[in-house]
Amino acid sequence: xxxxxxxxxxxxxxxxxxxxxxxxxxxxxxxxxxxxxxxxxxxxxxxxxxxxxxxxxxxxxxxxxxxxxxxxxxxxxxxxxxxxxxxxxxxxxxxxxxxxxxxxxxxxxxxxxxxxxxxxxxxxxxxxxxxxxxxxxxxxx
Numbered sequence: 001x002x003x004x005x006x007x008x009x010x011x012x013x014x015x016x017x018x019x020x021x022x023x024x025x026x027x028x029x030x031x032x033x034x035x036x037x038x039x040x041x042x043x044x045x046x047x048x049x050x051x052x053x054x055x056x057x058x059x060x061x062x063x064x065x066x067x068x069x070x071x072x073x074x075x076x077x078x079x080x081x082x083x084x085x086x087x088x089x090x091x092x093x094x095x096x097x098x099x100x101x102x103x104x105x106x107x108x109x110x111x112x113x114x115x116x117x118x119x120x121x122x123x124x125x126x127x128x129x130x131x132x133x134x135x136x137x138x139x140x141x
Contacts, residue, residue, distance in 0.1 A: 075099030
């Protein structure tokens with residue numbers, strides 16, 4: 001795992017008078033190594049020693065410190081991923097059937113087209129954006 005990521009996470013937590021505990025490190029590493037946002041049950045499945053209440057409490061601290069963010073899906077499960085400044089810019093594709101969420105890295109051409117379309121139709125200068133695609137995953141097809 002990237003030492004720079006851990007240093008940044010520790011700094012952000014310290015700015016919120018929080019410590020970078022081994023459990024929080026485990027949560028950060030789980031999110032950093034995933035192909036998309038994770039539910040708490042998905043994290044617990046790979047780390048069976050963690051309790052659900054402890055995982056939720058610590059993920060909330062990571063969200064409050066701007067390290068992680070909650071990603072809505074098509075179901076009732078909250079999913080979590082590292083903040084964009086830590087993980088890099090990407091979009092999501094959401095399965096309308098099972099709620100699975102996966103990351104999609106857009107091309108620079110698409111990014112420019114979105115910004116140009118927003119400027120042309122609204123006059124807004126885009127400073128950031130979130131873009132979700134909805135479909136049906138290969139397992140649900």
